[in-house]
Amino acid sequence: MFSLKKAVAIVGAGAMLVSVAACGSSTSSDSGKKEISFQTWNLKNDKYTPYFKSLIAAYEKDHPDVSIKWLDAPSDGYEDKLSTQAAAGELPDIVDGGNSILYGLAKAGALLDISKQAPDAQKDYYEGAWKAVTMTGNGIEEGAYGLPWYVNDGPTYWNTELMQQCGLDPNKIPTTWDEYFAAGDTIVQNCKDVYLGTTMGYNAEDLLTAGVKSFMNKDHSKYTFNDAAGVKQLTRFVELYKKGGIPPEALDSSWSQAADLFQRGNLVSMAGSAYSADGFKQNAPDLYKKLAVGPRITNDGRSASVAYEMLGISAQSKNPDVAIDFARYVTNEKNQIEFDKKAAVFPSAKGGLDDDYYKNLDESTLEGKALKITLDQVKDGYGSRPAEFTDNNGYKNFQQQIALAMQGKQTPKEALDKAVEFANEKLAQ
Numbered sequence: 001m002f003s004l005k006k007a008v009a010i011v012g013a014g015a016m017l018v019s020v021a022a023c024g025s026s027t028s029s030d031s032g033k034k035e036i037s038f039q040t041w042n043l044k045n046d047k048y049t050p051y052f053k054s055l056i057a058a059y060e061k062d063h064p065d066v067s068i069k070w071l072d073a074p075s076d077g078y079e080d081k082l083s084t085q086a087a088a089g090e091l092p093d094i095v096d097g098g099n100s101i102l103y104g105l106a107k108a109g110a111l112l113d114i115s116k117q118a119p120d121a122q123k124d125y126y127e128g129a130w131k132a133v134t135m136t137g138n139g140i141e142e143g144a145y146g147l148p149w150y151v152n153d154g155p156t157y158w159n160t161e162l163m164q165q166c167g168l169d170p171n172k173i174p175t176t177w178d179e180y181f182a183a184g185d186t187i188v189q190n191c192k193d194v195y196l197g198t199t200m201g202y203n204a205e206d207l208l209t210a211g212v213k214s215f216m217n218k219d220h221s222k223y224t225f226n227d228a229a230g231v232k233q234l235t236r237f238v239e240l241y242k243k244g245g246i247p248p249e250a251l252d253s254s255w256s257q258a259a260d261l262f263q264r265g266n267l268v269s270m271a272g273s274a275y276s277a278d279g280f281k282q283n284a285p286d287l288y289k290k291l292a293v294g295p296r297i298t299n300d301g302r303s304a305s306v307a308y309e310m311l312g313i314s315a316q317s318k319n320p321d322v323a324i325d326f327a328r329y330v331t332n333e334k335n336q337i338e339f340d341k342k343a344a345v346f347p348s349a350k351g352g353l354d355d356d357y358y359k360n361l362d363e364s365t366l367e368g369k370a371l372k373i374t375l376d377q378v379k380d381g382y383g384s385r386p387a388e389f390t391d392n393n394g395y396k397n398f399q400q401q402i403a404l405a406m407q408g409k410q411t412p413k414e415a416l417d418k419a420v421e422f423a424n425e426k427l428a429q
Contacts, residue, residue: 033067034319036326037092044072051339059329066322079104086110091314093323094330096149099132102312103387106135106145112313113143118324121147124332129348132308132383137220138427146310147324147331148348150340153306153381154273155293155373157280162268162290166191173294174269177210180297181236184245187268197269198250198258199297200406201237202399204384205304209297216386223394223423226416234405234412241406251403263287271296271305274374275344277367293369295377303381308348344371346378353379394423 043052056068071092073081079101085091086105095102105111114121115134122130122144129148136142160170167190174180184196199206204215204225211229216222240246247266249255262270263284270276280288296303311327313320329335336347337355347353358375362368389395398419405415 039071039092099387146312303377304384306381393426
């Protein structure tokens with residue numbers, strides 16, 4: 001639900017949007033009601049369906065002239081589905097997605113700029129959340145191309161049994177990069193076939209939290225993550241990999257079995273989400289008893305891995321005012337909190353993080369500790385990966401260049417220079 005996928009196909013469809021605008025998905029029914037469609041992403045299931053049905057029913061009761069059609073799409077191929085829908089003039093009135101997913105739609109002119117359509121909406125959300133939905137750069141006029149919805153992040157989970165076996169003190173959880181890499185050296189010296197983790201500089205936060213000044217310049221016209229601090233950080237990952245502190249499987253960017261490796265007892269640490277603790281409790285109860293949690297690794301104490309979900313409004317909507325109003329209803333403080341309690345995520349609506357639910361977490365449990373750490377990170381953290389840094393527009397190449405550096409086929413500086421050059425070329429297109 002929170003993964004970021006490729007967002008390029010829609011750009012080519014941008015020229016088609018004007019000609020198909022009359023084919024928008026919202027309509028007026030025979031009963032005279034204004035109909036809008038609301039598409040979520042992998043949320044129609046036993047856990048969330050009752051919430052959305054109740055939410056929609058309450059809105060329709062207060063707005064008898066409105067009818068809402070709830071759609072839901074599976075995770076696989078979701079971004080391609082949005083591209084196809086937009087190109088065919090069938091984009092739902094409201095679409096759910098992360099900012100990288102919706103960036104291509106916004107650049108193609110398929111989403112409304114909420115800062116123009118409803119400028120008063122900004123006051124309803126935390127500053128960081130509004131910043132996350134605001135996009136700018138080559139080919140896109142600066143604006144908020146959606147409304148902030150739920151927020152996610154997570155702590156770092158540590159296997160305390162492995163820490164003890166490999167010479168680490170489980171009462172001293174690493175929090176900075178110096179401490180993290182020192183822990184890796186200790187593990188390599190004392191344990192065989194045990195790894196510190198799978199983190200290896202693949203993500204923007206791995207660089208920015210280690211001193212890189214910025215991932216992009218202020219006007220989003222150029223990538224800048226290949227500075228001296230970035231080279232130094234990647235060099236440390238390369239050295240740790242060569243020593244045996246990172247599993248070889250991690251070099252495959254499509255590999256997604258880190259949680260399995262962690263549950264088998266081969267990883268000392270794993271960056272997870274706030275709800276991973278409950279998953280460990282259900283799927284690996286023996287491991288669960290051995291776990292401790294700490295914050296994401298960062299030198300400045302601020303998490304850079306905060307992920308914001310948003311609701312975009314189709315530029316093709318026949319009832320844009322209704323679509324915006326319902327999207328604001330979904331994302332208001334009360335409704336966000338109710339959803340977030342079910343999903344173990346956090347609200348972007350102002351006041352939501354001060355709700356009593358988040359003040360009374362049971363920190364005697366692993367789940368409570370994980371939620372508390374994540375709550376603190378969300379309050380002060382940020383999302384470091386630019387919306388335009390999609391798979392096809394630089395992220396996949398970034399991963400490939402780092403993998404080559406890990407294998408010793410190029411230097412860390414060459415890897416970052418090539419990644420920046422490729423991403424800048426894509427940015428200029």
